[in-house]
Amino acid sequence: MLTLDDATFLYDATGGIRGANLRVSPGETVGVVGANGAGKSTLLGLAAAALVPQSGTVTLALTDLAGRTRKCRSDMGIGYRRHVGYMTELAPVYGEMRVEAYLRFRTLLRGERILRVRRRVMEAMDRCGLMGLRRQTVGRLSLGLRRRVALAEALLTMPSVLVLDDPFAGVDAMMRAEFATVIREVGARAHVLISGHDPELLEACCTRFALVENGALTETELDARTARERLTPKPAEEKGEA
Numbered sequence: 629m630l631t632l633d634d635a636t637f638l639y640d641a642t643g644g645i646r647g648a649n650l651r652v653s654p655g656e657t658v659g660v661v662g663a664n665g666a667g668k669s670t671l672l673g674l675a676a677a678a679l680v681p682q683s684g685t686v687t688l689a690l691t692d693l694a695g696r697t698r699k700c701r702s703d704m705g706i707g708y709r710r711h712v713g714y715m716t717e718l719a720p721v722y723g724e725m726r727v728e729a730y731l732r733f734r735t736l737l738r739g740e741r742i743l744r745v746r747r748r749v750m751e752a753m754d755r756c757g758l759m760g761l762r763r764q765t766v767g768r769l770s771l772g773l774r775r776r777v778a779l780a781e782a783l784l785t786m787p788s789v790l791v792l793d794d795p796f797a798g799v800d801a802m803m804r805a806e807f808a809t810v811i812r813e814v815g816a817r818a819h820v821l822i823s824g825h826d827p828e829l830l831e832a833c834c835t836r837f838a839l840v841e842n843g844a845l846t847e848t849e850l851d852a853r854t855a856r857e858r859l860t861p862k863p864a865e866e867k868g869e870a
Contacts, residue, residue: 629653630789630819634684635674638843645670647684648845650838654788657811657820658848659830661855662840668823669717669793671840675821676714676791677702688819690788710739713787717794720778723767727758727777730766735784748784755810756780771798779807783814790814792822796829808832827855 630652638644645667652658660668673679674686686702688711700708722730731749740748753759756776761769766777775798782790792811796804811820811833824830827837830852837855839847850858 629689630675630821631687631689632671632674632684633687635671635681635686636683637670637674637679637681639670642843643667643670644843645674645840645845646843648674650845650848652819652821654819655816656836657815657822657834659827659834659837659852659855660821660823660840661825661827661830661837661859663859664825666840667843667845668840671845672791672793672821672823674702675789676712677709678714678716688789706739710785711788713782713785713790715778715782715792715795717797720766720774720781723774724765726763726765727769728753728762730777731780731784734781738785740785748786752780752783755783755813757806772800772803775799775807776803779810783810788818790818790820792820794823794825796824804829805832825859827852827859 632648632650635648636646638646648671660671662668670679674681680703688700688708689697691697700711702708720730725733728749731752732745735745735748753762756779758776758780761773766774775795779795782792795807799807811822814820815833822830822834837850837852838845839850839855839858
C-alpha cells in the first residue's frame, strides 16, 4: 500500500500541495488530474520521493513472499526510492548519450547489481519499443521517442511504485495506445500514479481518478466521466471569464 498521509509541500503561499491524503493499493492505477498549476506535479514528486514532505508522511508498505510486511518512508532516503520508477515532464536528461548507454548508466545509478544491468536495460527497451533505436543519440530523437526513453528509464528496476508525470504530452495517438498497454501491464502488480489534464486520454490505463484543485487533493475516487465533468468549466464560470 502506498499512503500519503496529510502530505504537504509548499513553494510559497499559493504554489504546492497541502494536506494530501491518498491510498493506492498494488494493482491500482490512479490518474491525477487538474488544471495547470493545481499541484499535480508536486503531488507526484512527493509520491516519487523527489520532494520530501514538509509535514505529513509518504509511506510504502510491501509484503514479501513469506507474508511479512515492511514499511519505507519517503523521507528516509534510498530505502524508499529504490522501489520507485519516476518519469518527469522533462526527462530524459543527458541527451548526448546513446539510448542503450543512457539506460545502462541510469540503471547503475539506481544501485542495480552489475550482473542484472544488461538484462534490465534489454527488458525495458524491448517493452518500450526501443531495440531498433538503441544506438541512436537521445537528443536527436523526436519528442515522442524521447518520452519512450523516459518511460523505459522509469521501468528499469521493475518498480513497486510507478510515477508518471504527464507521459502522454507530445505523443501521437498510436504511441499513447502503446504507452497505455505498457502501463496496464506494469500496473497489474505495481502502485501507479499518472498525471494529466484530460481524463479521456488517461482512461485506457487508469482504475480511478483523483482531482487536484488549487493546491489540495479534493477527490480520490472519481470515474473518468465524473472527472471530466469536474474539470469542465460551468457556463456561469465561462461567462464570468469572458
